[in-house]
Amino acid sequence: MNIYDWIQILFYLTVLFALVKPLGGYMARVYQNERVILDPILGPVERFVYRASGIDSKAEMNWKTYAVAMLLFNAIGLLAVYFLQRMQVFLPLNPQGFGAVTPDSSWNTATSFVTNTNWQGYGGETTMSYLTQMLAMTVQNFVSAATGMAVLVALIRGIIRHNTKEVGNFWVDLTRSTLYILVPLSLIFALVLVSQGVVQTFNESQTASALQSGGQTIAVGPAASQIAIKQLGTNGGGFFNTNSAHPLENATPFSNFLEMLALLLIPAALCYTYGKMIGDTRQGWSLLIAMTIVFVSLLGVTVWSEKTANPAIEALGVVGGNMEGKEVRFGIVNSALWTTATTSVSNGAVNSMLDSYMPLGGLVPMWLMQLGEIIFGGVGSGLYGMLTFVIIAVFVAGLMVGRTPEYLGKKIEAYEMKMASIIILTPIIVTLVGTSIALMSEAGRATIFNPSAHGYSEVLYAFSSTAANNGSAFAGLGANNPFYNTALGLAMLIVRFWLAVPVLAIAGALANKKKTPVSGGTLPTHTPLFIGWLIGVIVIVGALSYLPALALGPIVEHLMIFK
Amino acid sequence: MKTQLRPALIIFALLTIVTGVVYPLAVTGIAQLVFPHQANGSLVTINGKTYGSELIGQQFDDPKYFWGRLSAVNYDSSTSSGSNYGPMNPALIEAVQARIDALKAADPDNTLPIPVDLVTASGSGLDPHISVAAALYQVSRVASSRGLSEADVIALVNQYTDGRQFGFLGEPRVNVLLLNLALDRIE
Numbered sequence: 098m099n100i101y102d103w104i105q106i107l108f109y110l111t112v113l114f115a116l117v118k119p120l121g122g123y124m125a126r127v128y129q130n131e132r133v134i135l136d137p138i139l140g141p142v143e144r145f146v147y148r149a150s151g152i153d154s155k156a157e158m159n160w161k162t163y164a165v166a167m168l169l170f171n172a173i174g175l176l177a178v179y180f181l182q183r184m185q186v187f188l189p190l191n192p193q194g195f196g197a198v199t200p201d202s203s204w205n206t207a208t209s210f211v212t213n214t215n216w217q218g219y220g221g222e223t224t225m226s227y228l229t230q231m232l233a234m235t236v237q238n239f240v241s242a243a244t245g246m247a248v249l250v251a252l253i254r255g256i257i258r259h260n261t262k263e264v265g266n267f268w269v270d271l272t273r274s275t276l277y278i279l280v281p282l283s284l285i286f287a288l289v290l291v292s293q294g295v296v297q298t299f300n301e302s303q304t305a306s307a308l309q310s311g312g313q314t315i316a317v318g319p320a321a322s323q324i325a326i327k328q329l330g331t332n333g334g335g336f337f338n339t340n341s342a343h344p345l346e347n348a349t350p351f352s353n354f355l356e357m358l359a360l361l362l363i364p365a366a367l368c369y370t371y372g373k374m375i376g377d378t379r380q381g382w383s384l385l386i387a388m389t390i391v392f393v394s395l396l397g398v399t400v401w402s403e404k405t406a407n408p409a410i411e412a413l414g415v416v417g418g419n420m421e422g423k424e425v426r427f428g429i430v431n432s433a434l435w436t437t438a439t440t441s442v443s444n445g446a447v448n449s450m451l452d453s454y455m456p457l458g459g460l461v462p463m464w465l466m467q468l469g470e471i472i473f474g475g476v477g478s479g480l481y482g483m484l485t486f487v488i489i490a491v492f493v494a495g496l497m498v499g500r501t502p503e504y505l506g507k508k509i510e511a512y513e514m515k516m517a518s519i520i521i522l523t524p525i526i527v528t529l530v531g532t533s534i535a536l537m538s539e540a541g542r543a544t545i546f547n548p549s550a551h552g553y554s555e556v557l558y559a560f561s562s563t564a565a566n567n568g569s570a571f572a573g574l575g576a577n578n579p580f581y582n583t584a585l586g587l588a589m590l591i592v593r594f595w596l597a598v599p600v601l602a603i604a605g606a607l608a609n610k611k612k613t614p615v616s617g618g619t620l621p622t623h624t625p626l627f628i629g630w631l632i633g634v635i636v637i638v639g640a641l642s643y644l645p646a647l648a649l650g651p652i653v654e655h656l657m658i659f660k
Numbered sequence: 661m662k663t664q665l666r667p668a669l670i671i672f673a674l675l676t677i678v679t680g681v682v683y684p685l686a687v688t689g690i691a692q693l694v695f696p697h698q699a700n701g702s703l704v705t706i707n708g709k710t711y712g713s714e715l716i717g718q719q720f721d722d723p724k725y726f727w728g729r730l731s732a733v734n735y736d737s738s739t740s741s742g743s744n745y746g747p748m749n750p751a752l753i754e755a756v757q758a759r760i761d762a763l764k765a766a767d768p769d770n771t772l773p774i775p776v777d778l779v780t781a782s783g784s785g786l787d788p789h790i791s792v793a794a795a796l797y798q799v800s801r802v803a804s805s806r807g808l809s810e811a812d813v814i815a816l817v818n819q820y821t822d823g824r825q826f827g828f829l830g831e832p833r834v835n836v837l838l839l840n841l842a843l844d845r846i847e
Contacts, residue, residue, distance in 0.1 A: 173668055410752075
């Protein structure tokens with residue numbers, strides 16, 4: 098690594114951490130209904146939304162009503178995205194005249210965008226009309242992110258409150274997340290992206306008389322507005338097929354830096370929001386530190402792996418690391434940094450092609466997703482996943498020393514542990530069972546692209562990604578067919594809601610408990626000891642669950658290349 | 661459940677209008693006003709003729725032009741794709757070997773080490789850049805096929821080299837289309 102590699106990584110982490118407190122503090126004010134700077138502009142809009150929909154913003158819900166509202170809203174979103182794709186041929190803003198999307202692809206894309214996954218079986222610039230990109234994709238980019246944030250806030254309220262059944266009002270949390278946090282950030286961010294060369298137009302594709310080859314058609318469109326929220330909302334669904342590797346989606350090193358920053362920004366800042374809301378910011382910082390330690394360690398592996406030359410290419414007299422599938426303007430370090438960031442959060446946007454990574458460079462993103470998207474994780478969903486691991490860590494520690502486990506004054510009992518187990522086990526089961534079914538079926542094997550162990554990795558990656566609501570891919574796998582569209586769609590749907598609903602159940606159970614005063618027997622959860630313990634629990638669960646599966650793919654491939 | 665259905669439908673409709681209509685239109689309006697060149701694809705137009713986009717690479721295999729990255733879509737930018745070859749895929753090694761053979765055939769006396777970006781496919785298939793080393797590797801071929809001195813060509817390469825943005829972000833790189841346009845102009 099040269100000095101610029103170090104500077105860029107350090108600069109990235111520094112700017113990220115500098116923004117955690119201001120943005121996190123702002124979000125805490127938004128969720129506690131305190132005055133914020135945007136009130137004069139957005140207050141009237143917000144009140145209009147409540148009036149028009151006939152809800153009382155002061156009335157709160159118990160966890161079951163909150164869950165029903167959340168599920169209902171997402172079901173409507175699912176239908177809307179499905180039918181917009183099916184009917185785009187009859188609708189306006191379709192200058193390229195794209196036909197209706199197939200039923201299985203529409204289903205897959207609908208589940209994908211509603212669940213904040215943004216797995217893409219289709220290629221944007223060759224499939225979706227501008228109207229579909231705006232009304233289906235962009236809208237879900239916002240509201241699926243806001244859904245995750247709302248569920249997190251309900252869980253935080255469950256931790257703070259005692260002897261009550263109420264965990265908040267879903268409609269208020271959803272609306273305020275969207276209006277006060279996601280829209281303003283996206284608006285500014287989108288315009289900066291355009292200044293760097295990211296397109297934002299309703300014109301049809303441009304034609305040029307290329308210098309040597311005679312002609313070139315250049316796909317354009319309203320991309321920047323979607324890319325901004327795709328990065329900020331841990332969505333990841335690109336406007337163009339190659340996502341943020343595409344020069345019109347990610348034009349310069351600076352646009353790349355900002356898009357990478359946006360990957361981790363809200364998930365990192367939410368840790369501070371959490372600390373602020375529970376009245377003990379040390380708790381939030383310690384979670385953020387735990388996440389950062391895992392992130393930086395795995396980043397090191399990816400950078401090292403990609404800086405290593407592919408021996409088969411080196412043997413031909415070529416010098417340099419692994420540039421297959423990477424863009425020159427970003428180089429190896431910014432590609433590896435992006436890849437580690439996009440899979441530690443459940444974003445899944447890519448600026449390089451992961452299928453062409455060296456084996457261990459591909460293992461890191463796969464394992465980060467398999468850890469359950471809790472190292473920063475999705476907006477909202479990452480922190481509620483991490484808090485689930487905290488509950489497990491507290492419980493295991495309690496068992497070891499023979500004390501009743503408690504977290505922030507709430508006793509952790511059988512019910513919470515059952516829910517936490519569902520949250521931890523569901524993605525693991527979906528990933529491993531899904532991969533097995535695909536590999537045992539003719540349809541699942543038929544569209545594998547790369548030979549040998551790498552082909553197996555493509556399938557494992559696909560299920561790891563969808564069962565973590567991430568959305569990145571080893572894109573060689575031909576996934577736009579009825580088998581994968583259906584199977585991966587199911588995986589995304591199951592994992593999103595079989596996690597969100599048990600989280601709300603925990604929120605309800607915690608809110609209903611009485612507060613136990615801190616005593617000498619309380620395990621402090623902000624100390625370096627606890628941070629280390631938490632990381633240990635996460636890594637052990639992740640390693641035990643996936644090591645055999647990983648051994649068959651990237652690990653064996655690594656051993657074959659570097660004999 | 662029924663009591664939640666009305667807010668679900670209305671809030672979905674209203675948030676769709678805010679995030680799916682007002683927001684993209686606002687971004688488009690401001691972008692077209694303030695950054696019209698970038699918002700429409702950063703097109704390169706010389707004397708009324710549009711040659712392409714400065715952000716999108718083009719196919720070059722004529723010895724008198726600098727060549728760009730390999731492209732899985734042959735620089736057809738109505739679409740985009742990487743090769744998706746895994747590191748052990750024999751097709752990857754074949755593609756690298758084919759590019760090396762082409763480079764050697766066009767410039768047999770060149771003994772410089774070959775920079776990796778010149779023999780590998782980009783992520784988008786549309787990468788407009790090559791590394792400085794990849795440009796310098798091609799100087800002798802371009803100079804001899806155009807009857808120019810190598811010093812003149814190197815000067816042009818330097819002129820079309822972008823440094824790291826703000827001095828530290830990204831990698832130094834050469835824009836292949838702009839460089840080739842400049843080459844055609846000086847003749």
